[in-house]
Amino acid sequence: MFLQLRNKTDFWIAERINKKLKYLKKLDADSKEEAQEKFAIWEEENKKLEEWKTKISPMPVGEFDVVYADPPWRYDFSKSDNRAIENQYPTMEVSDICKLKVPSAENSILFLWGTAPKLLEALEVMKAWGFEYKTNAVWDKKRIGMGYYFRIQHELLLIGTKGAPGVPGEKARPDSIFTEVKTQHSSKPSRVYEMIEAAYPDKKYLELFARTSRPGWRQYGNEL
Numbered sequence: 001m002f003l004q005l006r007n008k009t010d011f012w013i014a015e016r017i018n019k020k021l022k023y024l025k026k027l028d029a030d031s032k033e034e035a036q037e038k039f040a041i042w043e044e045e046n047k048k049l050e051e052w053k054t055k056i057s058p059m060p061v062g063e064f065d066v067v068y069a070d071p072p073w074r075y076d077f078s079k080s081d082n083r084a085i086e087n088q089y090p091t092m093e094v095s096d097i098c099k100l101k102v103p104s105a106e107n108s109i110l111f112l113w114g115t116a117p118k119l120l121e122a123l124e125v126m127k128a129w130g131f132e133y134k135t136n137a138v139w140d141k142k143r144i145g146m147g148y149y150f151r152i153q154h155e156l157l158l159i160g161t162k163g164a165p166g167v168p169g170e171k172a173r174p175d176s177i178f179t180e181v182k183t184q185h186s187s188k189p190s191r192v193y194e195m196i197e198a199a200y201p202d203k204k205y206l207e208l209f210a211r212t213s214r215p216g217w218r219q220y221g222n223e224l
């Protein structure tokens with residue numbers, strides 16, 4: 001499966017480089033030095049992407065009751081490369097995210113982050129992983145970000161279930177809107193782990209696309 005994913009990603013990286021080369025060719029001689037500097041940065045970027053690909057940890061084995069996922073959604077930013085998420089980490093096609101074999105238990109719950117523009121894709125992924133959409137909560141980041149129609153200040157945490165994982169007790173049922181100031185790029189509030197653990201205590205927890213480890217949880221990702 002990863003062979004297929006790697007080929008696709010390789011192809012996509014090559015396309016990005018090609019675009020940059022075309023741009024370089026258009027520059028006049030005076031801009032050459034500046035262009036060479038830029039090119040070195042892009043090469044560095046590409047090296048980083050290649051390195052990340054080799055760091056993908058194996059998918060944990062088991063049957064997890066709670067799956068928490070924050071996928072690396074791929075956006076097509078046409079206007080400016082400055083906004084490209086790939087400057088932070090490699091992204092994935094939705095079809096490749098859907099193909100992941102998620103080791104969820106027969107009765108399990110999925111907490112899935114989806115940005116406002118990627119809502120449909122998030123629902124597609126949820127279904128492909130075998131979960132049925134139930135509801136969502138909103139993270140109010142307290143700071144506006146980018147956005148073409150709205151300056152986006154929130155992210156969605158979708159819930160899907162498989163079988164009958166049960167619902168949290170009334171006291172452990174979190175509010176559907178939580179406010180927490182956004183910190184680093186793509187980082188989600190650590191309070192979400194606490195919310196999940198309080199709502200579903202003593203379960204087998206799995207985080208997909210994790211960047212940090214947490215006691216009692218297993219992780220899958222490439223930045224661990």
Ligand SMILES: C[S@@+](CC[C@H](N)C(=O)[O-])C[C@H]1O[C@@H](n2cnc3c(N)ncnc32)[C@H](O)[C@@H]1O
Pocket residue numbers: 052056057070071072073089090091092186187188189209210211212220221222223
């Ligand atoms: C949106 S970020 C997750 C951020 C995380 N929830 C946090 O709070 O820090 C997505 C992560 O998926 C990783 N990723 C990208 N492609 C991947 C792949 N093929 N397999 C595993 N992880 C990948 C990225 O490098 C990044 O660390």
